[in-house]
Amino acid sequence: MQDKDSFQKFLFDALHIRGEWVRLNDSFSQAVKDKNYPPLIESLLGETAVASVLLTGTLKFEGRLSIHARGAGPVTLLTAEASHQKTFRCLSHYQSDLPDSNDLQELLGQAQLAITIDPVNGQRYQGIVPLERHRLTDCLAHYFELSEQLDSFFMFATNEHAAYGLMLQKLPGYREIEDQDAWERIVKLAETLGPREFADNDNATLSHRLFHQEDVTLFDPETVSFACTCSRERSLASIRSLGKDEALDILESEPVIGIDCQFCNAHYEFDRSEIHHLFGIGPTH
Ligand SMILES: [Zn+2]
Structure with missing residues (x-):
């Protein structure tokens, strides 16, 4: 199967509509390795991870983008981060007694969806919308409608091995074209794509099968991989923000x-001399 672990943009040439395919295969297995997530959580997290990689296609500069849904329901956290280099990581927190439902509102309860863009150079930007839709696809479309006034369409498919996503988005130039039925027509075509069909076919086949009556340019795919941004330095910085007293307190017993x-799941350890060095405590005699 081609297109494993990939991000691929495409464009409806005459219509000012763009699209993206994302497939997370081995990268997603790596991202959830040793987590023992229940299938429901793994599936939701797959959608969130795919969404974060899809949204890196909207970045106009180098940096990171994160999706963060925090709720008061049985699922308390659903988050994924991706970079312009198409690396991602994801995480969920949840209670043990999950309802048998894939309704996002039921699972997260009162919740907010935050999308944060962290450029390498420049100002961090965060947009927040209340989570008022039952599916992540609709929450994301709602977010773009409110924040960018851009019509967007999302579709996700997950199975026990992988997560897939399709995004369509109107470009500002759409207003100028004559064919004003194009968006509705293309979304209807995209909606015919089933999860099984998504998993079993590559992007070129699907693009042709769904949109063969339109002129579509498929760009070169980019590889997507799992990568964590944690490090010894960042862990040390989190101890610094904990404060000297708290840190020394821990060292009383550990x-x-x-x-x-x-x-x-990386584990970092810092001994007494490193902690003393961090807080500028000189050697004692
Ligand atoms: Zn890590």
Whole structure:
């Protein structure tokens, strides 16, 4: 199967509508490895991870983009981050007694969806919308409608091995074209795509099968991979923000301070001399 772990843009040449295909295969298995997520959480997280990679296609500069849904329901956190280099990581927190439902409002309860853009150079930007839709696809479309006044369409498909996504978005030039039925027509065609068909066919086949009556340019695919942004330096910075007193308190009862990365399970340890160095405490005699 071609197109594994990939991001691929396409364009309806005459229509000012753009699209993207995302497929997370081995990269997603790596991202959820050793987490023992229940199937429901794994599926939701697959959608969130795919969405974060799809949205990197809207970045106009180098940087990171994160989707963050925090709720008061049985699922308390659903988050994924992706970079312009098409790396991503994802995480969920949830209670053990999950309802048998894939309704996002039921699972997250009162919740907000935040999308944060963190450029390498420049100002961090965050947009927040209340989570008022039952599916992540509709929440994201709602977000773009409110924040950018852009009509967007999202579709996700997940199975136990992978997560897939399709995004369509009107470009500002759409207003100028004569064929004003194009958006509705193309969304209707996209909606005919079933999850099984999505998983079993590559992007070129699907683009042809769905949109063969339109002129579509498919751009070169980019590889998507799992990568965590944690590091010893960042873990040390989090100890610094904990404060000197708190850190020394821990060292009263523990030989080292340990920091676990919740995204990738990496474990960092800092001994007394490193902590003393961090807070500028000189050697004692
Ligand atoms: Zn990590």
